[in-house]
Amino acid sequence: MSLNALAASGGPEGARRQTQRSTTSVTQLVIDRPGRAHIFEHLGLDYCCGGDHSLATACREKNLDPASVTEMLDVTVRASPSSGAAD
Template structure:
């Protein structure tokens, strides 16, 4: 059983096993932009035990979970979930994170470990993500909701996948600026609140990209 799991891609496992994404985040395995990589290969790249991770996934697979299997939900339902759960949430998250980052850099800029440049990076992420989401809301999602029979959605999907890769690179830079979102021992409450928010943003954005790349866009590409 575990050997069969190691041969599957991270994207397929994230779709098939409720809760798998939590385990992948724990081991820092990229199931969104790197969703086409097998568990075996992804674990090898990070010097991890693929069989041990597969055993954890197998245990999850035997347990019940309330997360829906989005592969079985209508396209319109999935799109509405993406809009409400992620698009709206990102628009709430980033302005507050930018405010907190500016505060931390202003007050603690001379201290070791201060994430200098973080506020500017978050502002850039906000601009790029807003542009990306508007393209989905105004162009791609309406196409997919209409269930178009011609491959007009293929071009926009390719653009969105490319931009998802850019978002993945932005998350990597965010991790580099923040010691993998780990506050120093003497961090103040504002600093810790900022990093808790960054963790949430990273988790949400990875799940957002996963659902689009590995489920929604595959449907569009198959039309």
């Protein structure tokens, strides 16, 4: 899903969240929501030792679309009980 499509589906807030997540380190995304770890594991994205890269950089290194990965993370967060952390 492109940033434009995400923005259209989630409005400006959806586009802001996608941009914010793509610049956040993979490690921090897992710290904020531990349930995201299994998505990164499935995609082969390192969130431990090499997790200091931004989501956008990590996706680029694996030929993944950051917007699609962000959507997967959003679906996972919506499907799981909240850990109390704000997204």
